[in-house]
Amino acid sequence: MPVDATPDPYADPMAFGQRMQILRTRRGLSRPVTAGLLGRSPSWVKQVERGEIGMPKLPVVLRIAELLRVRDLADLTGDQSAPVDLFIGPGHPRLQAVRDAVNTLSLSSDREAPPAAHLSARLAKAWAARHQAANHREVLGELLPGLIRDAQLAVRQADSAADRRAAQAVLSETYSLAQFFLAYQPESALLWRVAERGMVAAQESEDPHAIGVAAWLAAQAHRDSGPTHFDAADSMTMEALAYLERFLPDGDDRVRAIAGALQFEAGYTAARRGMKGAAWGWWDKAQTTAKRLPTTYYHPVTSFSQAIMGAHAVTVAVELRAGGESVRQANTADAQAIPSRPRLARHRIEEARAYQLNGQQETALATLERAHEAAPETIRYNGYARRIVLEETESKVPERRRRAAVLAERLGLLAA
Structure with missing residues (x-):
């Protein structure tokens, strides 16, 4: 390899800190931003990356992997003996x-x-x-x-x-x-x-509805690719909303619903950026749009509806890392109003994230069990759920550790 080439984090041997630094840089995250999202200091991140602090314990490693959108935990740790996919399911x-x-x-x-x-x-x-x-x-x-x-x-x-x-x-x-x-x-x-x-x-x-749906999915794909793609996600969302605006006065419920779904996507991305005011501002706009739909209406692609706005509020609070607000929104949302089994399971996962943020690990684990009951395939392919379950397999509380191990086995998490 040329001396000026970018190191490959997947090459062996390489220390945990080196892998973390390379993957962080590729995601476009600075040390201060990374530290803030992990609840640590920039100096701690620097010490880990320089190898002055050894590899953290599993719960912290999993949160780093979540932040860096690492596909396989081994890509971060270098341990190929027990590969564990996080954000990519089987x-x-x-x-x-x-x-x-x-x-x-x-x-x-x-x-x-x-x-x-x-x-x-x-x-x-x-x-x-x-x-x-x-x-x-x-x-x-x-x-x-x-x-x-x-x-x-x-x-x-x-x-x-x-x-x-x-x-x-x-x-x-x-x-x-x-x-x-x-x-x-x-x-x-x-x-x-x-x-x-x-x-x-x-x-x-x-077809304005087809264009709106395609833009909605493309924006999600960009956002899930990491912070360096947030601008692309926003661009896709805003262009679609501007295009749909002229169809809204005479549009049917499908067009109104996809516009509302895009408004929430703008809020979702803002929350990922840590922009609290913008995130809740877009949620308010989506809520206004939802109220213009019939009470029983449920968009078949995006799930946008009056029933979903409580679940969306949980997501915004969770992405803003507001533990207390996340739990408050989770307690307010009417999960039983969500008619879709996979969307209900997704909401349960967001609730679990809220409870974990607020230090209620036992409730978070119980909520993931409810997500599994609603739709096993949803939780099996969800990186946030997988991370929480893996963390709980290391719990110091025997009962939580046992329940987490059972759920991890159901999800096929620890299979080599």
Whole structure:
């Protein structure tokens, strides 16, 4: 390796502190910011990175891994003997079939494509099935290959410009559905490819709802890539909101809901930046939009609704690292009003983060058990949940340690 080359944190041997410094720098985080998010001093971070302090205990290591969005704990610790994926879950058994459907583009076919209306009805049933299923990736993995191929075929066989736009809208939403399946699986390149195709199809459709959904998912993908991508997430969100503004006066509930979902995404990213005023300001705007929707309305893609705003408030408080406020919001939110099993499980995970921030580890663990009851696949693929469970396997309280070990085994966390 040339002497001026950037060190590779995955190369052995390399000390924990060196790996931490390289990964922190790649994420665009300064030492003071890193220290603040970890609840430590900048001098502590500096000492760890220089090797003046040895590798911290597991709970601290896990929080560093969460902050740096490390995929595998071994990438940070250097210990390859027991790899533990954190923010990337296991590959689903149906991943290969979905990958093949995305990557295969048959330009000739003897069969006739289903009408766009028929595909839209299938999509609606797929979204409903996802919300009702405890193992929603299994459901989507079964439905997606056929939907992807049929939607692609409908675009190619469209006879008129109007038919082609309608088919593109269906194809875009099909790719949106695929992103829910692919998220947090070991196929980041495929996820980005699907996101980009979804955005292209949405723009070709000229459908404001399809464009809004594609932008919403793209903004999430950028934000989850780390602080250096927050500007891209905000840019995507703001451009989509500006585009949708002219459709809102006469738009249907779907258009209003995707605008509200984007408003919350702006608040979510602001909270990740630590911008308290902006985060709650955008939440207020989303709340105003939600109140303009029918009480029973529930957006099938984003879950945006009146029912979800309490859960969104928990997320904002958690991302702002406000433990007491997080618990207050968790106690206020009506979880039973959330009709989607995977979204309810996600909310339970956010509640668990709130309780842990507030020093209520036992309640946090019990809440993760409730998340597992609601939707096992949601918690299995969620990095925050995985981190909390692993921390509790090191608890000094025997009962918490035992419960955490049972849940870790259910999640397949410690498998080599």
